Amino acid sequence: MNQMTDPKLAATNPMLRVTDLTHRVSLETDTLTILQGVSLEINRGESVAIVGRSGSGKTTLLGLLAGLDTPTEGKVELDGAEISSLTEDQRAQLRASRVGFVFQSFQLLPALSALENVMLPLELAGMESPEARAKELLERVGLGERLSHTPRQLSGGEQQRVAIARAFASDPVILFADEPTGNLDNRTGQAVSDLLMDLNREQGTTLVMVTHDEHLAARCGRQLQIEAGVLTEPEAARELAD
Amino acid sequence: MAAAKKLMSVRRDWRERDVRVVLVALVIAVATVATIALFANQLQRTLVSSASSFLAADRQLEAENGRPVPAEWIDEARERGLETGQLIEFSTMVFGEGGFQLVSVKAVSDEYPLRGEIEIQPGSDAPRQTVGAGPGRGEIWVNPRLLRLLELEIGETLEVGNLELEITSLLIREPDGGFRLSSLAPRVMIHVDDVPGTGVIQEGSRAEYVYLFAGPDNLLDDYYQWLEPRLEPSHEWESVRDGETFSRSLERAERFLLLGGSLAVLLAAVAVAVASRQYALSQRDTVALLKTLGLSSRGIGGLYLRRLALWGIAGVIGGLLVALPLFWILVRLLSDVLEQPVDFHLAPSALLPALLTALVSLFAFAYPPIRRLRNVAAMRVLRAQPGESGRDAIPDIAIAILAVFGLVWLYAGEVALVFALLGGLALLLAVLALVGGLMVAVLRRVRGGGNAWRLALVGLYRHRQASMAQMAVFAMTLMLAATLILVRTSLLDDWQAQLPDNAPNHFLINIAPDAVDEVEAFWAERDAPLDTVYPMVRGRLTELNDQPVLEAVSKDERIGALNRELNLTWMAELPEDNEIVAGEWFAPGDTIGVSVEAELAERMGLVMGDRLTFTIGSETVTEPVTSIRTVQWDSMKPNFYMAFPPGGGLTDMPGTWITSFHLDEGNKVALNEFSRRFPTVSVLEIDHIIERIQQIVRQVTQAIEAILALILAAALVVMAAVVSATLRDRQREGALLRTLGGQQSLLARSTMLEFALLGFVAGIMGVLAAEAAVYALQVRMFEGTFRWHWQVMLPIPFISAALLALFGRWQLRPVLSVSPMLLLRRLE
Known part of the structure; x- marks a missing residue:
């Protein structure tokens, strides 16, 4: 599919490598440290859950890993590219070609139909006829009959399924999911996470997911706990809590 | 309820973008209308007072019978609080060292002029200056040409009848330098109290007594009410509006201002309608929530009505706060342009249109979509309900059209204008629907992106609903702005064409029939060829269908032309600028009939075949009316109420010939030689009048430009408001696109291209609709002829494309400047 699946490269390079990442935001009076000295590695094909309480910094970490923002200190290497050294446009290109997103609040454009929402990243990537691919994905997530419906006409679960179809549309090598079931009831959430996991397996995508849903986290190959901006192994976290 | 009330506070409202747009649109509406109304009012006053200086007063009473009017008439005017002044005009011989010369004397009282100023030159090398009063007793001011004719210098004396007067200044220009036939000879000006001393005016002398009046319109009108029954046929009451030369220029300027005002109202209405609809859509969730909490439909209606009233008050106050300083600046600019101080006049009545506009904008344009909020289902809280269908908006549109109709009618007072505008708008919307449909059909095929062009096209399709709505508003705004630009351009062109640089500025009158060829040769040699030379016979219209004309014509009509001698002529060809409106022009060889000027014919109620009897000296001539024709009174060429065919009724009547021609300032010396060679021919110099008219046209032009600029600014704001109506959606999309x-x-x-395309298409359609509206307007309102205006119109689509591209870029600014993560969080 692309060079990233080259086994040699895959062997030598982790999908994601974070070294001494620290992130601060300036408020009016002082500076707030959101992440402190985070280091981690995620291998190709791995599925990783980042868990933690609200406000622990997990969503910020996810954004930094995905190159939506740049850290104050430290390095993030995504598929071999050092994010801080890239320009904003280069980061955008990286996202367009290799990264997929699923958000807690779905982030579908209300004016567009389900089909058009899924076509959006394909159009951005310059695909010639994105319609067929978008339809195929919507059929895969079970919405083949609802192509022309706008988000308002879809239930929450259906909206998230459109978002998942969109995330996989551009064949990403890594998928970032931010509380993908956070706005859904248990059963719908279960169905959506099944879909996410299945597609992830089918496409061989690396998955990084932020969640506080323990069941969902348990379905991932590895779990990272984050507390007050510091990354800990879950076992260690439990000990601390005790 | 306390919480609900808090939810409804204006302060909270202000934090909502859509409300800000409604309020800003309202402020713009009120400010624009108030500024235009105030300024138009001021301009009106300034123009009238500027025009008044043509009479040197607001009104003139002329006594052509050579007798002063009773003193009590003037006393009455003074008692009523009017300013008065007097002048006597007569012709006489003056004697200087170098000989004698027939002059036209204007003897003025201390008060002269009540309006305007006199321009003099106190020495041959001294600079010209303007003064507010005429010469004192014992002084005489003279036309520079007279000085040369009589070989005199300033400081020497001139004999007028029995009196020796000292020449103290050259008379360059008098405000009321009208072209009456009495003022043929070079002009001199003296003090009215010196007139008895000259002994020139005896019982029965040909002198014209003119009385000047100035004051507020209502006092003048009251006075005229009192005076009218006392007037004799030889008395003529003149106001600025009667001045043929220029009332039409004034009228056109006035109409333009009204048209501008109406268009401003339309623009404002569009802005308010768009913003309030947007607001109503954004309020649906809130209303559903309030209903869920138990508020009734009535309660919701009341809440929003109160809110609307609050906006209205805020909008009016805000609008006036903007309008007043703006008005002040415009008045200052006006006074700079006019090179004379303009008295700042704040007419409270001029604020009424602004209040009315605010009220109508709110209740006809903003209220309907907000009113429908009452119908929002509470179920919406739980689940999205189908949105509004287009059908729901039909009553809104009907109300809006009625309101627009009413407002434009009220402001412009012209049904034709209303229909032209509404017709243009209807046409525009029809074409828009068609073009929009076509565009969507074509764009549907465009898929996939990659480059900015394709992304822009995909974007247009993606936003088709919003795009079409915005395009409609842009096209309408552009149409209104383009209409105004077009009307202004053709108005100015017409004026320019009316008084070109080589317009005739001298009349030759009283040319003896056997001298016509010689006179023509004289001027041809000096590169100042004469226009057509017409015979002129003085005669009075005495009978209509064998009845005395003053009895035959309706008593309500006071027709000056019937009270004095008319200039009659004969001609074979219809003058170029005349137009036959009824009957037919004389065929070659015709000797029967008379052609009558259209306005006079209408006031007299003449129809083809009516028999007119003229008394010429001791003879009478009776001819049937065979045609009615329009006359360009402001053409500065000889114009005639009555024209006979060659060999017709006027043949063998004693007459002289008249013509006009253009003479450059530098060539004026030739007039001296001409006067010596043709002493009996009278030269009427109207170059100063023409210059004055051109100056006034320039003033009006400047004012029109100022108002146009104001309205274009309003149009820009409307467009910005409409673009920002989709700001949130666009930013959200931009953020997501960046994340993806x-x-x-x-x-x-791609965003700039998308908006540029939108602007370009809207521009083309707006321009076409404007041409259609102008076609209707031009023919009806401004009595002009229609021309296409490619050079004016061509840039508009490009300008609109560029403007919208900039708007689009500006809208995207926050999306491009921060990290996608921050954007998504902000928009969540």
Whole structure:
């Protein structure tokens, strides 16, 4: 599919490598440290859950890993590219070609139909006829009959399924999911996470997911706990809590 | 309820963008209308007072019978609080060292002029200056040409009848330098109290007594009410509006201002309608929530009505706060342009249209979509309900059209204008629907992106609903602005064409029939060829269908032309600028009939075949009316109420010939030689009048430009408001596109292209609709002829494309400047 699946490269390079990442935001009076000295590695094909309480910094970490923002200190290497050294446009290109997103609040454009929402990243990537691919994905997530419906006409679960179809549309090598079931009831959430996991397996995508849903986290190959901006192994976290 | 009330506070409202747009639109509406109304009012006053200086007063009473009017008439005017002044005009011989010369004397009282100023030159090398009063007793001011004719210098004396007067200044220009036939000879000005001393005016002398009046319109009108029954046929009451030369220029300027005002109202209405609809849509969730909490439909209606009233008050106050300083600046600019101080006049009545506009904008344009909020289902809280269908908006549109109709009618007072505008708008919307449908059909095929162009096209399709709505508003705004630009351009062109640089500025009158060829040769040699030379016979219209004319014509009509001698002529060809409106022009060889000027014919109620009897000296001539024709009184060429065919009724009547021609300032010396060679021919110099008219046209032009600029600014704001109506959606989309990997530069380019395309198409349609509206307007309102205006129109689509591209870029600014993560969080 692309060079990233080259086994040699895959062997030598982790999908994601974070070294001494620290992130601060300036408020009016002082500076707030959101992440402190985070280091981690995620291998190709791995599925990783980042868990933690609200406000622990997990969503910020996810954004930094995905190159939506740049850290104050430290390095993030995504598929071999050092994010801080890239320009904003280069980061955008990286996202367009290799990264997929699923958000807690779905982030579908209300004016567009389900089909058009899924076509959006394909159009951005310059695909010639994105319609067929978008339809195929919507059929895969079970919405083949609802192509022309706008988000308002879809239930929450259906909206998230459109978002998942969109995330996989551009064949990403890594998928970032931010509380993908956070706005859904248990059963719908279960169905959506099944879909996410299945597609992830089918496409061989690396998955990084932020969640506080323990069941969902348990379905991932590895779990990272984050507390007050510091990354800990879950076992260690439990000990601390005790 | 306390919480609900808090939810409804204006302060909270202000934090909502859609409300800000409604309020800003309202402020613009009120400010624009108030500024235009105030300024138009001021301009009106300034123009009238500027025009008044043509009479040197607001009104003149002329006694052509050579007798002063009873003193009590003037006393009455003074008692009523009017300013008065007097002048006597007569012709006489003056004697200087170098000989004698027939002059036209204007003897003025201390008060003269009540309006305007006199321009003099106190020495041959001294600079010209303007003064507010005429010469004192014992002084005489003279036309520079007279000085040369009599070989006199300033400081020497001139004999007028029995009196020796000292020449103290050259008379360059008098405000009321009208072209009456009595003022043929070079002009001199003296003090009215010196007139008895000259002994020139005896019982029965040909002198014209003119009385000047100035004051507020209502006092003048009251006075005229009192005076009218006392007037004799030889008395003529003149106001600025009667001045043929220029009332039409004034009228056109006035109409333009009204048209501008109406268009401003339309623009404002569009802005308010768009913003309030947007607001209503954004309020649906809130209303559903309030209903869920138990508020009734009535309660919701009341809440929003109160809210609307609050906006209205805020909008009016805000609008006036903007309008007043703006008005002050415009008045200052006006006074700079006019090179004379303009008295700042704040007419409270001029604020009424602004209040009315605010009220109508709110209740006809803003209220309907907000009113429908009452119908929002509470179920919406739980689940999205189908949105509004277009059908719901039909009553809104009907109300809006009625309101527009009413407002434009009220402001412009012209049904034709209303229909022209509404017709243009209807046509525009029909074409828009068609073009929009076509565009969507074509764009549907465009899929996939990659480059900015394709992304822009995909974007247009993606936003088709919003795009079409915005395009309609842009096209309408552009149409209104383009209409105004077009009307202004053709108005100015017409004026320019009316008084070209080589317009005739001298009349030759009283040419003896056997001298016509010689006179023509004289001027041809001096590169100042004469226009057509017409015979002129003085005669009075005495009978209509064998009845005395004053009895035959309706008593309500006071027709000056019937009270004095008319200039009659014969001609074979219809003058170029005349137009036959009824009957037919004389065929070659015709000797029967008379052609009558259209306005006079209408006031007299003449129809083809009516028999007119003229008394010429001791003879009478009776001819049937065979045609009615329009006359360009302001053409500065000889014009005639009555024209006979060659060999017709006027043949063998004693007459002289008249013509006009253009003479350059530098060539004026030739007039001296001409006067010596043709002493009996009278030269009427009207170059100063023409210059004055051109100056006034320039003033009006400047004012029109100022108002146009104001309205274009309003149009820009409307467009900005409409673009920002979709700001949130656009920003959200931009943020998401960036997250999904859209590059900043690509996003910026494609958005600019998308808006540019929108602006270009809207521009083309707006321009076409404007041409259609102008076609209707031009023919009806401004009595002009229609021309296409490619050079004016061509740039508009490009300008609109560029403007919208900039708007689009500006809208995207926050999306491009921060990290996608921050954007998504902000928009969540």
